[in-house]
Amino acid sequence: MSDVQLPNSDKSALDEPDAGRTPVRFRNPGLPAHRHRNADVDPRAARRAEHQVLVLLALSALGTLVFIVAYFAVPLDGTFATLQVSNISLGLGLGCGIFFIGIAAVHLAKTLMPDTEMIDERHPQRGTDAEREDAAAIMVQGGHESGLGRRKFVLGGLVGAAALAPLPAVVLLRDLGPLPGDDLAHTLWDEGVRLALDPSAEPILASDVTIGSVFHVIPENLYESEHFLDEKAKAAVLVMRVDPDVVQDDPSRAGWDVDGIYAYSKICTHVGCPVALYEQQTHHLLCPCHQSTFDLTQHCKVIFGPANRALPQLPIRIDDEGYLVAQSDFLEPPGPSYWERG
Structure with a gap:
């Protein structure tokens, strides 16, 4: 079979091999140009996204509270009707609590967190003192760039929803059955x-x-x-x-x-x-x-x-x-x- 002939336009992507050197077949095209999101360039879009995250966190907290209230408020008298009401209310409350806090985290990351691509070269596990100081400065800078320090309502909603999220597990662990003995x-x-x-x-x-x-x-x-x-x-x-x-x-x-x-x-x-x-x-x-x-x-x-x-x-x-x-x-x-x- 004869060699495949490349068009002239494709031959420019190949390097001629030198003696003792492996040819580079394809050049690295590099990263595409970064596309800014609306929230990056429009303060109104950023505020709108911030409010959306806050609403989602509030719905998560509400779902957790519904679970806890339903657990104690719905009586179990042994009938199918009360058992069905209890299961539905507990399931909806717990599901909403977990679902909305997850959606809020995703929406926060996609709309407000920095999305520029960065390259971090591998280095020894423990850096020099200067490198460690630089890493701490990068962490501080990342926290500043995330905007959570400026967005007090989002930060407060995130802390509140995260604090309430484990409560259903505490309630359920209490109801796993009779204690040993x-x-x-x-x-x-x-x-x-x-x-x-x-x-x-x-x-x-x-x-x-x-x-x-x-x-x-x-x-x-x-x-x-x-x-x-x-x-x-x-x-x-x-x-x-x-x-x-x-x-x-x-x-x-x-x-x-x-x-x-x-x-x-x-x-x-x-x-x-x-x-x-x-x-x-x-x-x-x-x-x-x-x-x-x-x-x-x-x-x-x-x-x-x-x-x-x-x-x-x-x-x-x-x-x-x-x-x-x-x-x-x-x-x-x-x-x-x-x-x-x-």
Whole structure:
């Protein structure tokens, strides 16, 4: 194949190679001419952008306050309507608080912060004293050029919005669940408490649990508790039936199941997510949050993922009417392993 012939206009972009020197194929075109923004040349545009940033910061602060007010003002009485109102108001408040402070930061950077391109050559990590003084002077100059010192309202709004932004996290951390200790050591499960379907609370007949099936279970007396949501978070259970021959024999758990019907805590021992996925072919339980996997044939031992403790088993039996009932509470507290366990 013959060499490609470049047009005369393109040949000017190539340097002829000298002996012992690699030719430079393309010349550096340099940076394009800087285009000034309206706010750089028009004081009215700068003031308009400043007001827009201030409005966005105020909306962020308002969203944060809506979240906090909704958290305490909207009562949770267990009905779907109040739960929906609470979730919507909390979500909108938190979303607006985060969204508008982000938009304000972007708008401030694009309209008021300096946008000229600069080149900073690499140098040793610690410069000389003179270079350090120059760096400090550059920082001071940058702060002056940003205009925040002159724009007191924007600076105040930024400080106010940033100060309020962490408050939803503080409120949410307070509501993550019961504190470690006796609260987790005891649940509503007790001798004779029937296993009931979630959420209908209808008791379960042992004859209705077929091999390969799985039931999401709560204590029959759950809704009698004043704080039934907190109690459900501790007492939720999964019930499955398998061929008893596939489960490894453990003399310490003899009599805890009913002809292959097993009940295990639904609360993952990693960080407390609901273990809600059952694979009947492999007899594996999967936590969807971080993929911790528990093997039912090994009494829900952890075989994969970050959890480091098996799911607690609920001992069960059949009562005189054929319903599944608990023999006792869990013999170890359910929930994440990092909580203190007495």
